[in-house]
Amino acid sequence: MRVPLEWLHDYVEPHMDAHTLAQRLAQTGTEVERIEHHGVRGGENFVIGHVLTRQKHPDADRLSVCMVDVGGSAPAQIVCGAPNVAAGLTVAVARPGAVMPDGTRLGRAKLRGIESEGMILSERELQVSEEHNGIMVLDVDHAPGTPLLDVLNVATDVLVLEITPNRPDCLGIYGVAREVAAATGAPLKPAPWEQDPGSFGELDGVQVAIEAEPHLCPRFTARIFDNVTVGESPLWMKARLMAAGQRPISNVVDVTNYVMLLSGQPMHAFDLDRVAGRRLTVRRARAQEQVQTLDEQTRTLDEQMLVIEDADGPTSIAGVMGGARSEVSDATTTLLSEVATWNGPNIQRTSLRLALRSEASGRFEKGLQPEQALWAQALATRLLIDLCGATVRPGTVDLGGPGPQPATIRLRDARIAGLLGMEIPRERTRRHLQAIGFLTVDAADGLDVTVPDFRRSDITREADLIEEVARLDGVDNLPATLPASANTERGLTARQRQRRRAADALAAQGLHEIIGWSFTSPELAQRLRLSDPAPALTLANPMSSEHSQLRAVLLGSLLDVAQRNRARGATRIALFESGRVYHHDQPAQLAPERLAREPHHIAAILAGPLRNATWREQQPRHADFFAAKGVLAALLSTLGIDWQVGERLGGFLHPGRSAQVLVGGEPVGWIGEIHPNVAANWDFEDTVAGFELELSALPLPGVPSFQDVGSFPEVHEDLAVVVAEQVTAGELVEVVRAAGRPLLAGAEVFDVYRDSARLGEGHKSLAVRLDYRAADRTLTDAEVMAQRQRIINAVQQQLDGRVRGGG
Amino acid sequence: MSLSEKITELQAAGAAAANAAANSAELEEVRVQYLGRRAELPNLLRGVAELPPAERGAVGKAANEARKALEALIDQRAGRLAIEELEARLEQDRVDVTLPADPLPAVGRLHLITQTWREIEDIFLGLGYRVAEGPEVESVYYNFDALNHEATHPARAWTDTFYLSDEVLLRTHTSPMQVRSMEQQRPPIYIIVPGRVYRRDSDVTHTPQFHQVEGLAIDENITLADLKGTLQTFARAIFGPERNIRLRPHFFPFTEPSVEVDVSCFNCSGGVTAAGERCSICKGTGWLEILGSGMVDPNVLHFVKDSGYDPELVQGFAFGMGIERIAMLKYGVTDLRLLYDNDIRFLEQFA
Structure with missing residues (x-):
């Protein structure tokens, strides 16, 4: 959400710079992602100019040489390339030294041999719009030399806010103004929709029907405007839209965008003459139904989606995007303003399925309140009258009406203190809540608080009110206290201690611990030459096929890491991993009541020299079965576990140099040299030895009983x-x-x-x-x-x- | 010369020779010469028997004493020489102590994530918490539903979360253990839940798998101020005793009120380093965001009301932090992906 401060100041003036304001907002729960600047920097070299004369440049067909009165004693000579420059125009001039929005500093320049003392500016150069076919023309009544900033809002800081999903009321400038007022104590001006030039009651000229279930379209409103003149928006509006991130298009479209940005409520303007049959119906789309949207794409819908149709079929995808057929054009004279409330989750689904996100859908999917529809109608009515010469027909289509009665919630003083650990006087509580539009009435043990309609979905319980009070009072002022833990069990469990000891034992043997991916490739079993691999747990939506299964062993990630390190020049490889693997008897049967088995494994691999060569040992031994066995023995000895080697294994292991690891006669893993053909799959030409155990299957250490060893000689x-x-x-x-x-x-x-x-x-x-x-x-x-x-x-x-x- | 005089003279000569002996070998010769089987002094003692009885006593005693004195002297001298000779020999037996060890110490390291994981665990173990663990392959119910996520919460989307089936996913946070643990243990409960979590995200600051530590404390009168004190204790233990924390209101579906927690930057003061430059770690803000937390939402407690968690009777806080983030901040690791690259040269840096 982009909030140009220049716009915000229409409704609240906190008298603080953007950074201080951002900090204050952060402390009260509105995150400011960043602060941007829009438009010119430093206004002193931007002034109003009157073009006195225009002559053709002697050496360039497209350039003119103008004498421009910029308020000084002598006019400035400025070379201009715009076709529309002419004597008598009032224009914006950048004098030498001016810093343009893109950061460049203007100097004196010679253009084809003629000195130019500045520049006559286009709208694009001032970031007022994207118009660059000519210079920007201002009203005649501004005196030459007047600072441009006094006349036009071409410089503002913009707060880029991250609005949390519980606060759709802050998706409009006025909603943010309310937060700013509450956060800073500055007074909030009345809402811009309080004066509504329109009227209610029957509206002639259009038939509207809602065939979709009411919960999908809680409210649908419409007004009709005649005598509309489609043209350009005034410069101040274009500048605001640009600062807020919207490209100006035409006065009518700009009004709809302006209304949305200010109120948070999206709206749509139909050319009523192009609404076939002058009737609109809201209904569920039919399977495979197609509609052409404003962006000239054909979209295929399903039955969960809503369309608005006229006598000729669908014209828009409700809440997401309007259709091309009834779009406002330069020829439009009669306008239908549609403002509706849609079901948030339904809009979210539609927008996701169609991969079509718009400013409108982004707001609707958060869940707007029905009351907001009339805010937008009121705003639009005033702006269409003021800016497009429109007259509003009496009456308003209003299907669905406002939302349920506001809730009243008891907020207990004691509960605030009990939850926060800090007392807040009732008067302060009241002040905080009133600042954000809540009504309060004294009760015996606190306040009865009535929630404003625009916070209806977010604030339903006492805890929600306490959050509002806490954030406005400043959670940072809380004392720091510690609860007295009343756990009956403390410390690590025996299993957790065993895991720590196991890792410590391997690190003490000189092995580095790695952390691999839980994800693995379906090819792993084949690369490991597993003849009969257990069926793997497979992701329905992996990010890549190499990471589409959950690992059933640790060996794969160890080999991957070993290979990468070897490729980077490591000769001595001594690595271990301690982590979970994921099994299921029948992955197809995976269900909430039959989740995976997640045993904890520990595995190690060794390759290359066991030690680095030294001045006394030039040729250290290389890794082999017995080196791995030594590491395994140290590990199991540390854990106090008796073990034996069992049957030789083969498969991915060297058939003559591998064995089961037995504890209590039961196999708990393997030890051995990796089969040379398997090792070669990870680019190893030398011996790779290792082991992998199911650590979580090993017995937990008992308490060893003392044995007398010192009293008599051995x-x-x-x-x-x-x-x-x-x-x-x-x-x-x-x-x-x-x-x-x-x-x-x-x-x-x-x-x-x-x-x-x-x-x-x-x-x-x-x-x-x-x-x-x-x-x-x-x-x-x-x-x-x-x-x-x-x-x-x-x-x-x-x-x-x-x-x-x-x- | 009388026999007595002879004895005295022999003793004196023997003593002189012993003192003159330059080394153990020479001293041994002196011993043989004066005290050996063929030496004069022992022979004198043997000759005592031939003396008149009246003289025998005195001469015998004198000769015996002389022999013992000389023996003692030689032993003492031998001891001293042995020490001197050992010292001289050791002095010669020098090595270049700056040569590398042999064998070189085989120093293995725990992964930085494991080290940080344990560091966090140990702090909360000290505060009286238990360490609980839960499944990574988790149900939609525990991961989202029971945590008060609306049916349309964007995190549920298949673009954001790994699914194995419509109802089973890879947990996106360690928070499912909140409800699982409360189902298993009646209040009070103080646990942390470290573990691996997954999100469909992969860029410079996101990996599809990472690690979190969840915290949960529910008792009769736990407050938001208790949360602040707990996290301040934690932040100081991890980042140093001078650190402060800052709470900022935020929104999470399963806590109310919710706060994000920042710790004051350990690399600078208010965003400016000692060298007067803008701090690159906190980007000049003076604060580092380390975790999200809040008071457990009554809706979550409702799911475990049957286990004794009546929101009118018990309350508490929950928090969740990323282990990788803590590790990166603390050790200055600039790229998250290094933690999963497992380059030995990276791993061995962290003792």
Whole structure:
């Protein structure tokens, strides 16, 4: 909403500059997006001139050399290119030094050899209109040398306001003036529609019928004007329209726009002679019905939309745009002014469906009140009489009439204080409410407040009134107090703490956290070579096909980020993400009562050197399965979770270097090297290893119970076992641990050794470190030996292993 | 020379030699020479047995004392030499302490959004709030209807909001958890809801996914002044103790009254930097808009009246802020999209 201050000042004069006013408005709830300047800057070099003589330029056919009286002792010589310049005209002159609206500063100039002391201005040069075919001609009675600003409103600051959807009453200059008056304390002048030259009662000359349901068209009014002379609007009106962002067209059209900008109520002017049958009907459009709008486009309608038709069919799309057929033309002499109230949501829908937004639809869709229709009729009547020479026929078509009786709401003093935390004296409350047009009557515990019709839809409850009082009193004056939280549960939940610890553990391992998109591409499953992907959750209105599904895994976004970083020269990749993924058993069945499952995953990938090379380690190891396993082990150890590797996986993973991750025997994710063909899809030629777990499926940490480890010494020994190649370290350790109970406290493989000559083809030696401990005594050699023998026996019997070097 | 004199002389000589020893090796030679198996002093002690009984006592005692004294002296001297020699050796064992560490520290970072997220959480945890979480794939009911959005509210449009079906969408704010939480917990309730939200918007200042923190406090007598105090505490914790906040009336469908909250710019004073220039962070206004808030609209409470939220009996405030916006303001990040680009050189900047 553009508010030229020059226009606003007709109704309220707060005597403050635009910036101060903007601040004051912001503090009372009207957001000022920006302040613009319209028209000339600094008026001193713009004056009225009288053209004394005009002669043809000796060296240019299209230029004239004029002597112009600009009020000084001697006339100024000005070269002018306009065809309409002539002796005797009163014109606007920019003297050297003048700053034009576009910011250029005028100097003395020579035009084809002739000195020009300034410029005779066109309307466009002054931003009064877009007219540039000739110079602007002013009334003769202005004396030469008079400052132009005294004569014409060609300079104003413009407030560009953001009107919130609850305030359609501020979509007009006068509504904003009411806010300004309330916000600044400046008096508000009477509404410009209070004096209505028109009359009510039967109107001859047109038949109007509303076939649409009343809620779609709560009010429809019309008046008829005869003897209309279509022509140009006066300069002051053109200047105001331009400052408010409307291009002047003709006096009649300009009046309709001016009325809308001032009152907030859009209106439409029909050439009554071109209204077939002199009758108008408001009805729902028929499916696929077509209408040609003012912009010469053919629009196809549906049955939810409303049209206004005459005897020959639809002439306009109600509330959105008029039709070409009954448009006002230069030949128009009889005019029908139509001002109606339309259903906001319906207009919004129509405008969205047709992708057709107008100043009118933008106002109607906010929901205007029926009373406003007569504001516009009154304003239009006066302006058509004054500016277009029109005479108004007696009577007004008025179907629907005004809205419901105004509501009266009790506003309790105590409730204001209770909600705001600050007492506001009743007198102040009353003053604030009256300033914005509310009526107040004293009640026992507060005020009975009657809501003005133009705020009918916004203010329906006590809380709404309290907001009005609060914003005008200044919410910024409130004290700052703290509530005493009375929550019974406090702090993070165990699950939330686990999530934090998990991320911290991975960062401590040197991995950077990334945040990827929840959106993913339908191609991801294929790029990951998933043979049987679960059906994905798909957006009905994605912004792009690459972002049309919700991710079911984190690996995709990690690979994307890794690829981008690698392309930018990062050799060492160590990244993790902790976030939600989105699953549904049957995406087609997605419904409010069957929403998605949103498990929280944590995933990491490693590629390139694990560490940066140093002066002592020129060739650091590169990422592989075991590097990823180390990170995973650190993560799960931090979370206090026992885990094992399970079956190898394959698929998008290296078939020989991947495994399920098992916790409590259940799979919770995978670990492995990404299959080289999959990695290649993200431009990786080297090994990419990683893991992904369903973090929210992991057990929460219990409270570990203390175990005495310090009272009696441990016994350590090593055991080297030769086993067949296919026996895994995990199997060996499991057998050792089982047979080592109860004295064996720990067993870890620390060496793998292959030597077919000494160990035999297809065999390997695994060295295991054994720790024995008892909580209640020092172990004897005999005890340890016996336990060790049981281990050796078990390895022999269960794994066909033999102990190397004695045993 | 009497035996006593001999003892004294040996002790003196031994002491002199011990003191003269320049290092542990020489001292060890002195020890062998004077106290070893073939040395004179021990031999003298052995010879005591051959003395007349009357002399044995005195000589034996003298010889023993002399031996012990010399032993003590040599031990003491050995100790001192050991220390000196270790010090000398360590002095030689120098490294260039300015060489890089090995292995280089593997420093991983939490994403700036996570860091800011936690920072915000921790402030409100300290104020006694809980952290609640809710679904991102959400119903139209919780996202719009129960939050008093009119059927025609523009945010509902398919141009603005991601839909999965007519009734299911990607939540456009964390506010649906207001009603969900109140359904689950009777008043009083003090929660914040951090999480991911979505809007169909993509330009320099918008990404289709971003993060918000919702706040909700409902109790018997919570006021707008309490909201101001809470958000002032928050703003000072995040942006520094000198900060002030400013409330500006605004409009949101689910709060009444509604206010937008600005925090005084941390980069300037009243819009002008210390260098006298127009502040680029607050664009010369001296204030930074950080969040929207207000008193929970009675219409919203009506949806959860059965859970004990009678608008005549309880009231409270709600607020919602963008994590990215807070992070960008606090850390001076100029382009929102950097947060989703995940360039390692960007990520590693934020310790």
